Amino acid sequence: MFKPVALNLPPYPFKLTQQNEVTYIFDELRKKRLVLTPEEWVRQHFIQFLILQKKYPKTLIKLEGGLKLNQLQKRTDILIFNQLGKADVLVECKATNVKIDQKVFDQIARYNMIHQVHYLVVTNGLQHYYCKMDYEQQSYSFMEELPIYTNR
Secondary structure (H helix, E strand, O other), X not given: OOOOOOXXXXXXXXXXXXXXXXXXXXXXXXXXXXXXXXXHHHHHHHHHHHHHHOOOOHHHEEEEEEEEEOOEEEEEEEEEEOOOOOEEEEEEEOOOOOOOOHHHHHHHHHHHHHHOOOEXXXXXXXXXXXXXXXOXXXXXXXXXXXXXXXXX
C-alpha cells in the first residue's frame, strides 16, 4: 500500500479514503475515486498546481488521454488545451522514485510528435522540467517555470 510522501509542490487537501487496505484519492476533474499509486499522487498534485498556482482552467485540462503512436496505443498524463481547442501543454508525470532521465524526455518527445504543443513538462513531484518548443527553429529551451495561463 502506497504511503503519500511530501513533494516539491504545495500541499493540497485531497480526499483520501481507505477500503480493503487500498487507499483511494478523489480526482476532482474526472469526478471519481482512483487507486492512489505513487504516480497518481504526483499527477493529482501537479493538476492542483496547474489550477491553483498557474491558473489553468479545469475545463481545458484532459487527463490520461489516448493517442496512437506507430500503431501503438499510448496515454498522455496531462494535456492542456488553449481556448481554440489546440493542445498547448503536455505533462508527463512519474513516481518520485523514477529518475528523470533521457528515456523520460524521449517518451514525452514521442508523444509531442502527435500533439505539437508549445510547452513540455516532465515531473516526478520532486524535480520539474519545463521546455518551450520552437518549431520554426526545430529547437527547444528549458525554462525556470511554466508560465501562468493566458488566453493564447
